[in-house]
Amino acid sequence: MPLIEARNITIRIPTEDGVVHAARDLSFTVEAGSLFGIAGESGSGKSVLIQAIMGLLPQAEIEGECLFQGQDLLAMTQQELRALRGRHIGMVFQDPLSSLHPYYSIGRQITEVIHTHESVSKDEARRRAADMLEKVGIEDAVARLNDFPHQFSGGMRQRVMIAMALVLQPPLIFADEPTTALDVTVQAQIMDLLKRMSDELGVTIVMITHDLGLLSSVADRVMILYAGHRLEFGPAASVFGTPAHPYTQGLLLSSPGISGPDEALVSIPGRPPSLLATPRGCIFAPRCGQVQEICKTPPPIRRYADGAEALCHFEPEARGPNDDVAIAHTAPAPGTAPLVSIRNLHMTYRIATGFGRKRDLDVIKGIDLDVIRGETLGLVGESGCGKSTLARIVAGLTPATGGQVNFDGTEVSDLTGREWRDLRKRVQIVFQDPYGSLNPRRRVGSIIGAPLKIHGLAQGAALKDEVRRLMGLVGLNPEHYNRFPNEFSGGQRQRIGIARALALKPDLMIFDEPVSALDVSIQAQILNLIKELQAELNLTSLFISHDLTVVRHMCDRIAVMNMGRIIELEEADAIFANPREEYTRTLLAASHVPPRPVEPDHRQLIASEPQQGAM
């Protein structure tokens, strides 16, 4: 008997803007002892689904049934659900820093679960908590019970979270993006831990993630969600190997690791639909490359002999990589003079700790780096390695505490105020967070035009024309000149950021994690845009990312950073083919690329039936 049998779950959440249809007619089964993956982009309803099932979204209206060990979770009272939570179903959330209470020691937070569901002595509870902490790989567990969440690193915190979910040895764990907030090498460790716990304790894991590469390497069965619809469901091997839905196919193909560096990425055009609207036909039709007339009617569920089920009228044609002409970006000839030359760069922050004590934090410990005119130099490393600090120093936003930065022949540290302004004109940054880095109270036209205005390069009608030209260049509709940033999606906002940075025709563009806040299908659009612009405008750029596959796709040379130093600097292909440093190898091993989908050979359709509840 499956551990979970969900049938026709529909979730509606009333909000001020109207009813959000977070899930429509979702059915799935989770076998005991397996790892079940729920994948989807943001807004697909994957988190809402499990939170609603667990009764954590009191405002949600939920229909259908969800049998857990034979009992319907959706028919339970809050009290019955509460008895189940923590004891029979554990939960692990995305961000272990914000998901642990900052004011209680981790020992207290773990024993609280035990005391809530069992009557045991304090010592017994502490002993069990320490045992579990040891199991998840926390050393010196008994002493660390008294530590607070902020005293642990990100990965350790997630281990604590997992220990908390497992301490009563529940048969099921819901893990909501358990590795998303972590660095790749830590991600791999946490994934290993989850797998090991699943084997040792026989726990069934339902894991939610947007990371198809990761999922393809661990899941037994997967469900692909899109705008609350289950577009595809089946064994991981067939869903990832021979996707039966064009959306799954598109998602897989838009991962930068799949395409070669000279190929344009396959992106899914457009953006996910609003969950407020009720679709007439196939929910994915507006973005589907294989859309036909019949897609205006509700698609059937097609079941295949290999266990895959897809919500589609067709069996999709196999698609290769992007058919677009590859954009030829030529790496600069060897011997070209560097635009930026960094020598023995140091950066030390003075940070205050509690009660006014100060200590020094060395962020950059002696870096030598040349950015050659016309190249795209990748800077890759995990959080805290100093890559963003380096970018800020090169852009002249923060003065370094030691060493030289030479920009096109001038020493940056000797510059006077006026010369600083000129330098800023020549170096521009595209920031990571397209939501936080645009002033919500200024119109898009004025955001993009601001650099031109500040440097006195254009005004009046000329300014407006130039801004419109820039908007067109990055693929925005120039008529949206007077809109505010909140009227744009994440991908469009990042286009705004790029247009703003391009306004001054800078000699050097710094991209600081430009796509890490975006969904994979949108990420591909932005990466393609950046590549086009680089070739068209012959940009010199410094491209910062934690994601090796992205950097490989975008860059001529790659510098690997670790703990304030550049440990390896090579041609992009050489680093992948032949990494010299142990750390680089670890990074490479930890990054998962989903398999390139192949054409299904003898796929046998066994049924095609209308979806329940479809109009």
Next chain:
Amino acid sequence: MIVFIAKRLTFGLFVLITLSLFVFFLFFVAPGDPARVVAGDKAPEAQLQQVRENLGLDRPMPEQYLRFVTRAAQGDLGFSYRNRQPVTDLIVRRIPVTVSLVFGGVLFWLSLGVPIGIISARNPGTWKDRLGQVFILLGLSFPTFVLGMLALYTLYFLPRTAGFTLFPPGGYAPLLDNPLKWAWHLALPWATLALVVAAIYARLTRGQLLQVLGEDYIRTARAKGLTERRVVYRHGMRATLTPLVTQLGADIAVLLGGVIVIEQVYGLQGVGALAVQAVQNQDRPIIIGVVMLGGLFIVTTNLIVDLLYAALDPRVR
């Protein structure tokens, strides 16, 4: 920790010195002749001169200031211009009244404001929340003296005309003489103070708790199977305490320096009333004394709040 306290004490001292310099200078340049205040309007010039010499007012300002600071450091704030009593005695005598008023008020306003805030935050958008909001709006918009007069009218004057005494019209009975009488006399002032201030705490609690209840760790607490009560009080309120303590520290510090309006309405001879009289009489030593006392309270409460912060928030330690 000790270094931190030492640093903060030094800083506090610096604040007090700056404050004293400021007040002193303000009076030095202010119009009006202190000698005339002391000797009376009709005193002849010779007598005025005598007074100036006695009080050291003929000395240059730096010298006067130094003398003031050395004496103040020993607890001597000089003498009242009006009745020649030592300022320190005058103030010390009035501190119990103000302290009783403030700390009683604190208890009342916390036990009124915080629960209202919690109820509002747990039921946002419902009638309970709306009722709470109305309370907050009334509390914030009613002037203290109107509320005080209203309380006096309904709870003292009306019963009195009907022939019985519910509450006294004001005055103060020392706590150590008769605690019951003390509380009875202070009940109306406490209630008035509480009604005015509780609104601020209801609003603060509501806002903070609402925000905290949306945090990820609250979802974690629910996912652990805790009862909603425990989620709200153990996990939610625990994180709401810090801003409450900050606000409380600031409020107590300011009020200890004199609860001017309420002391006036209820005829309480507290620090606030003393300050008002001193200003009317141009009695400079008392004014300076009261200002310095207020400064001292603010500096010490700030230190206490910071220490409490460290006790409450492990991340600060």
